[in-house]
Amino acid sequence: MQLTIVNKNFSMKILVCISKTPDTTSKIAFTDGNTKFDENGVQWIINPYDEWYSLVRAIELKEKDPSATIHLVTVGGADCDPIIRKALALGGDEAFRVNTDSTDSFYIAAQIAEVAKKGGYDLIFTGKEAIDYNGSSIGGMVAELLDMPYVSLATLFDLNGNTATITREIEGGEEVAEVSLPVVVSCQKGVAEQRIPNMRGIMAARTKPLQVVEPAAADTLTSIVSFELPPAKAGVKLVSPDNVAELVRLLHEEAKAI
Amino acid sequence: MSVLILADQSEGHIKKASFEALTYGAAIAKQTGTTAEALVLGTVNDDLSALGKYGISKVHQLASETLNHVDAQLYAKLIAEAATATGATVIVFSHNQTGKAVASRVAARLKAGIVTGACALPDTSNGFVVRKTVFSGKAFANVRINSDVKIVSLNPNSYHTTAGEGTAEVLQMNIAVDTSRIKVTAVNKVSGEVPLTEADIVVSGGRGLKGPENWGVLLDLAKELHAATACSRPVGDAHWRPHHEHVGQTGVQVAPNLYIALGISGAIQHLAGVNRSKIIVVINKDPEAPFFKAADYGIVGDLFEVVPKLTEEIRKMKAAS
Ligand SMILES: Cc1cc2nc3c(=O)[nH]c(=O)nc-3n(C[C@H](O)[C@H](O)[C@H](O)COP(=O)(O)OP(=O)(O)OC[C@H]3O[C@@H](n4cnc5c(N)ncnc54)[C@H](O)[C@@H]3O)c2cc1C
Ligand SMILES: Nc1ncnc2c1ncn2[C@@H]1O[C@H](COP(=O)(O)O)[C@@H](O)[C@H]1O
Numbered sequence: 256m257q258l259t260i261v262n263k264n265f266s267m268k269i270l271v272c273i274s275k276t277p278d279t280t281s282k283i284a285f286t287d288g289n290t291k292f293d294e295n296g297v298q299w300i301i302n303p304y305d306e307w308y309s310l311v312r313a314i315e316l317k318e319k320d321p322s323a324t325i326h327l328v329t330v331g332g333a334d335c336d337p338i339i340r341k342a343l344a345l346g347g348d349e350a351f352r353v354n355t356d357s358t359d360s361f362y363i364a365a366q367i368a369e370v371a372k373k374g375g376y377d378l379i380f381t382g383k384e385a386i387d388y389n390g391s392s393i394g395g396m397v398a399e400l401l402d403m404p405y406v407s408l409a410t411l412f413d414l415n416g417n418t419a420t421i422t423r424e425i426e427g428g429e430e431v432a433e434v435s436l437p438v439v440v441s442c443q444k445g446v447a448e449q450r451i452p453n454m455r456g457i458m459a460a461r462t463k464p465l466q467v468v469e470p471a472a473a474d475t476l477t478s479i480v481s482f483e484l485p486p487a488k489a490g491v492k493l494v495s496p497d498n499v500a501e502l503v504r505l506l507h508e509e510a511k512a513i
Numbered sequence: 514m515s516v517l518i519l520a521d522q523s524e525g526h527i528k529k530a531s532f533e534a535l536t537y538g539a540a541i542a543k544q545t546g547t548t549a550e551a552l553v554l555g556t557v558n559d560d561l562s563a564l565g566k567y568g569i570s571k572v573h574q575l576a577s578e579t580l581n582h583v584d585a586q587l588y589a590k591l592i593a594e595a596a597t598a599t600g601a602t603v604i605v606f607s608h609n610q611t612g613k614a615v616a617s618r619v620a621a622r623l624k625a626g627i628v629t630g631a632c633a634l635p636d637t638s639n640g641f642v643v644r645k646t647v648f649s650g651k652a653f654a655n656v657r658i659n660s661d662v663k664i665v666s667l668n669p670n671s672y673h674t675t676a677g678e679g680t681a682e683v684l685q686m687n688i689a690v691d692t693s694r695i696k697v698t699a700v701n702k703v704s705g706e707v708p709l710t711e712a713d714i715v716v717s718g719g720r721g722l723k724g725p726e727n728w729g730v731l732l733d734l735a736k737e738l739h740a741a742t743a744c745s746r747p748v749g750d751a752h753w754r755p756h757h758e759h760v761g762q763t764g765v766q767v768a769p770n771l772y773i774a775l776g777i778s779g780a781i782q783h784l785a786g787v788n789r790s791k792i793i794v795v796i797n798k799d800p801e802a803p804f805f806k807a808a809d810y811g812i813v814g815d816l817f818e819v820v821p822k823l824t825e826e827i828r829k830m831k832a833a834s
Contacts, residue, residue, distance in 0.1 A: 277648075279762050279781060279782050279785065280781050280782075283648045283651045283652050285652075303762070303763055304763075307763075359626075360617065360620075360627065361620065361621060361624070361626065361627075364617075364621060383613075386648070386649055386762065386785075387647065387648060388647050388654065389629070389630050389645075389646065389647055389648075389649060390617070390629055390630075391608070391613040391617070391629055391630075392616075392617035392620070392627060392629055393617070394617075395585060395589075395613075395614065395615065395616070395617035395618035395620075395621070396617045396618065396620065396621035398585065398586070398618060399586075399589060399617075399618040399619075399621035399622050400621055402586075403586075404584070404585070404586050404694045404695055405585040405586060405614065405618060406585075406695065407585065407610070407613050407614040408610060408613060408614070410757075420698075424610055424757070425523075425583070425610050425700070426523050426528060426609060426610055426611075426708055426710065426711065427523075427702050427703055427706075427708030427709075427710075427711070428700065428701050428702035428703050428708075429700075429701050429757070430582065430697055430699070430700050430701075431697070431698050431699040431700075431701075432582075432695045432696060432697045432698065433695070433696045433698055434694060434695045434696070435694065443763075444756065444759070444763055444764060445756060474624060474660075475659070476620075476624065476625065476626030476627070476658065476659055476660045477626040477627070477628065477656050477657060477658050477659065478656070478657050478659065479654050479655070479656055479657075480642055480654075480655040480656065480657050481654070481655045482647070482652055482653065482654050482655075483644075483652065483653040483654075483655070484651075484652050484653075485651075485652070485653065488806075488807065488808075488809065489809075491795070491805045491806070491808040491809065491810065491811045492809065492810050492811070493805075493810075493811050493812070493813060494810065494811070494812050495812070496812050496813065496814030496815070496818065496819050499812070499819060499822040499823050499826050500826045500829075502794070502810060502812060502823065502826075503823065503826040503827055503830050504830075505810060506771070506792070506794070506810065507830060507834075510771070510792045510809065510810070512714070512770050512771040512791070512792045513714070513738060513771065513827065513830075
């Protein structure tokens with residue numbers, strides 16, 4: 256029998272990146288001459304990839320190894336506080352909010368990297384993408400700024416001592432890879448199952464530390480000029496179920512899709 | 514000055530999405546009066562000089578076996594070096610799995626502004642403004658890149674590939690490749706099937722199919738159309754179909770030329786993954802199904818009756834043409 260030597264002095268530190276996004280059913284509209292997202296009546300949620308997959312996986316890792324700590328970071332204004340409290344209620348230990356309204360990925364990543372450098376994390380989780388601006392950018396940038404390996408689009412994440420085994424999506428399939436900590440991982444469906452915060456968690460979250468820090472100096476490399484809504488669809492052309500040949504004709508001759 | 518495009522490869526072949534990126538990059542080069550050059554990492558079987566057909570003047574290759582798997586850290590370092598060596602002011606990726614792993618990392622390394630998920634040529638009349646999809650395809654944003662070097666990753670299926678005449682000069686690069694800190698232990702490709710994110714046509718099924726045993730009608734149609742297959746989330750959750758087929762907000766996002774939805778209600782979270790498709794066909798027995806609002810063509814009817822007929826009519830049409 257082989258003995259596994261567990262390093263008693265090693266207690267893992269996990270950083271989970273949390274972003275605030277409009278609820279998936281929100282009406283998408285713009286104001287100020289189409290330069291700003293219309294927040295009127297919008298319900299804000301934790302970005303689903305952050306909440307359901309990366310945060311829950313971090314919590315599961317801590318359940319297996321109670322010596323682990325989970326820190327949360329969000330880059331955003333005070334309106335992010337309810338979101339970060341909810342994430343704490345699910346199971347984070349401590350949270351940081353970097354106080355800025357920037358939408359530039361590089362600026363945001365630089366802030367996360369700054370927090371990460373101070374904390375010395377073994378594992379940094381992000382979601383696959385934020386469902387508002389769909390960047391899929393932050394994880395790669397943070398990894399580069401910290402000079403850590405980056406595994407994107409993870410669908411499974413396991414840890415054995417210091418070695419992570421990660422399944423990730425590639426074109427037309429998956430790849431299984433092993434990597435030593437530290438590592439930055441972007442998570443998607445498969446990594447964990449959604450959880451609902453319980454009353455105990457919600458009570459505990461009230462007293463968990465949430466530190467607001469001012470942003471570090473960093474470049475802003477992009478800016479949003481304007482938004483547009485796609486032109487409305489012309490409306491569906493309905494074909495009778497008794498005339499399927501007509502649908503085939505339309506798809507072939509009119510839509511040129513087959 | 515030049516535009517450098519990553520011609521991403523898999524199993525020795527340049528990917529379809531890369532041809533779009535190459536065509537797109539060549540168009541940017543033309544628009545800004547410079548040349549388009551391609552970068553190929555890893556070993557390939559394809560004739561790389563043929564990339565000239567897409568408007569590429571030079572192909573830089575680093576034929577190292579290590580690079581046949583994408584390690585974002587190695588890739589970013591090499592791409593950044595190649596970009597500097599070729600004097601690239603614009604770097605183009607496909608916003609596919611490789612682009613998502615690598616492009617933003619290169620951006621951070623070069624301190625270059627990046628727009629991911631681009632869906633049109635940049636407007637260079639006043640600076641460099643790129644149109645991209647946001648809110649999972651429900652809107653567009655026009656984003657200005659302020660840095661000297663600009664990085665754009667192009668949504669698959671959003672720029673038409675055009676091949677003309679031309680031969681590219683193929684140059685081997687001589688850059689040392691570090692050892693990867695990521696060890697790939699297994700690759701599981703869904704063999705013989707059309708990869709979902711690359712497919713021209715996707716046939717997708719929802720709870721209306723009632724159970725996994727009924728998928729035959731859908732598979733027959735998909736086969737006739739050489740289409741990839743997909744499903745709604747409850748179908749994936751119930752393991753009627755493999756989870757990698759689940760499309761939508763929380764699953765795979767697709768943008769094929771044709772998306773055919775069978776027995777799917779068209780919930781907003783489902784639409785978020787498919788509404789960039791060019792043509793949407795919905796077959797549902799409920800005329801009130803929300804999917805019809807997002808559709809171009811539809812049939813209100815029982816899919817178990819309609820779909821076999823549809824497959825048959827397509828077969829006839831193909832035989833005739
Ligand atoms: C936060 C969140 C994220 C989500 N993410 C996703 C996601 O990524 N992808 C996703 O798909 N869903 C997602 N969902 C679930 C989504 O809201 C819907 O519940 C789901 O898409 C419904 O799947 P369905 O259309 O297959 O099933 P149903 O809604 O049950 O629809 C079945 C349809 O089949 C039709 N039908 C039945 N029998 C027949 C027949 N014989 N012939 C023709 N038509 C028939 C019915 O009229 C009905 O319209 C998410 C939900 C939430 C809350
Ligand atoms: N403002 C932010 N603060 C903290 N984390 C963020 C922020 N924006 C994005 N992230 C993280 O990066 C992931 C990918 O976001 P993006 O690159 O913007 O699509 C998200 O799922 C989050 O985990």
